[in-house]
Amino acid sequence: MKKSYFGLFITSFLFLLSCGGKDKDTGYTDMLMGISQSSIDSIRKAEDKKPVYLKKLTFDVDSASSVDLMLPLGNYLKEYSFSSPNIHLSDPEHPTQVEDESLLPLGISIKNNFSDDDSGEVLMIGNSDNPNIYPVSDIKKFNPAEKILLEDKNTLIFIDSFGDKKLYYRQYDPSAKRYYLYTAETPKYNDEKLQYASLFSAYKKARNLLAFDKETSPENLTWERIKPGLSEIELKSYDRYYTSLQKELKYFMKDNDSTDIKKTNFDLYLYRDNNHSQKGIDQTKLLADSNFSGTFEEIPFENRFTDGYFQGKYRYDDKLKFVKRISSNSILVSAEDTDSYSYSNPPGYFIISSIKTGKGQFYLISMTNKDGNDIVALMNDYFSKHLKI
């Protein structure tokens, strides 16, 4: 009898110990995850449901070769200047020496308008006869995960011991014998949900990288149409800028005031024109109606172009040309440096949107592409009509 009591005591003790360990593990994993599994799942579903608007981008490897990739609107490619991405592709303890540097994969940084420095998203591209090169099993070995969020033959999404949320997604194109390894480490936003949204947004980006049949037609692109497809972080950031413009316009700008938001990849220049406000002039209409083409000096009405947005970019004798009307509020113009002594610069393209309110005549100018349909142009045009995005 004594023996059975002792056995029961030992079993209960061991059971309690195991429960304690489990609680501790669960607590640690919960802490790493930051939010509940169900919240993570719903963020993933929300990202998956978003419509995708893709654009084909070409990255020049060298003068002889290039790579085509499909990325959501507002994203672009830049050479990755570091030797390896945030995820170890080989054993960090025993790095392999590659004698022929041409065999090393090419690194390309995937960026958007808000990834100022390192976006954390890197694509490695290389050639190999081995369709199973850099398998997920190896990546797991070289990158110890504390919590795996998703794993399949080509995908590994995990949280490491530093709490960093990481993505690895591999693709192999047998016809070109080329592999594509998309790696991402989510920036440490204060908002945990935003980190997961960014992680699953990168995953979606990675899966569409070679979806050449899904290119969005550039015709009829509008902000209303593409807005639901934007990542949470892009949407939040853009909203911050345009809300600021709305408040400038509503509360702060008078006379000939201007405000300039300059970022690495886009700019927003809002100004009020006192003369135009008093005389009821809308310069977008005048430039469009006259199909203007001439120097800045030859513009047939008083304007603040070379004293304002174009100051330091173009001079009085440089060319300004109306290209096309984008909407009832916005026009696309091109400007060109005509200095015969300088090297030939390609023309710059700009969207000018007219905003007429009870407070006067305002204009919003941004640089754009030659079709005037990049994401900033779409937002500017929408903002000029609704004073929000």
Add this chain to the structure above:
Amino acid sequence: MKPISALLLCSLILFSCNPVGEKISDETPVDPQLVSTEDHLDLKKGDVLVVWGKLDASFITNGITPSFNLIYNLSLDGNTVSNATLPMFSGSAKRINSDYSVQEDEEEDKQESTTDSTEIREGKLVKASWQFEQEITRIPIEKDGKYTFDYKIKSKGSDGESMFNKAAIILRKN
């Protein structure tokens, strides 16, 4: 009254009569290109909204602070209640939480010294780091409501644009 009771009472009085008012906004970093906003400010008739500027500067020469302007708009339900453009950190009145640390010149002894005084010895360049808060304006509230305070901080010279000089806004109510 026992001494301990007296001490407790004094502490209570000191804590309850906060001379600079109750802090009602977080001190958030300001992007000088954007309008910053403090919204849902729950204010009652008779309150006074006190706007404070906070300077966090390094390498200040001879105690001369960088110049900034505060441009603000206080609104209730989208309607402007008060707006103005005001200088920040001008003069030495109503300055609190001052922490002035002299950083000696390179030729001098490199030891840092901390002092509350900003007196400058004549003919000598004194570099210092300086943090303080200073009252900018007081706005009497005439109607209960949830107010929005939109503002911009604009530097008035190259000193203000230096990465070593940061200005922020703190809102308090009396």
